[in-house]
Amino acid sequence: MEYICLTCQQIVESRKDLCTHLQQFFASLQGQKIWRIRFLHRYAYEFYSDLQIKDLLSEQPLMVSEVMCVEEFDPRTYTGVNTMGKSVSIFE
Numbered sequence: 001m002e003y004i005c006l007t008c009q010q011i012v013e014s015r016k017d018l019c020t021h022l023q024q025f026f027a028s029l030q031g032q033k034i035w036r037i038r039f040l041h042r043y044a045y046e047f048y049s050d051l052q053i054k055d056l057l058s059e060q061p062l063m064v065s066e067v068m069c070v071e072e073f074d075p076r077t078y079t080g081v082n083t084m085g086k087s088v089s090i091f092e
Contacts (some may be wrong), residue, residue, distance in 0.1 A: 001091070003036075004044035011044055015078050015091050022047070026075040034073045034080060036090050045057040047090070 002015060003012050007021035018026075025047065026034075033050040040063040047058070056062060070080025082088045 002044040003091075004046055005082055006046060022085060025049075026073075026078065029073050032073055033071045034090060036068040037064055038062060040065050057080070 001013070003018050003022075003024045004010070005012070007025075008019055010021075012018055012022070020038055029049055035048040035050070035053050036043050036045050037048060044064075051088045068082070068088075068090070070090060073080040073090075077089075078091055079087050079089050
């Protein structure tokens, strides 16, 4: 899977390759909700905070091909709790 940093547009393939922007973004979301989205007609996944998603949705409907949301995000392990109550990685 490929992921894109919305700040610097760097493409990363794993958490080992994270740019400093993504590292800081993830650290800022400790214990919060994080969204991983693949928009329709885009290949790389994008990460958003809950506030960013609410802002996007207030502007227009989102055309997505895949969405994952986790709560109680832990930036040390890149995991959180999904809607089924299971601990999952945002990179899986």
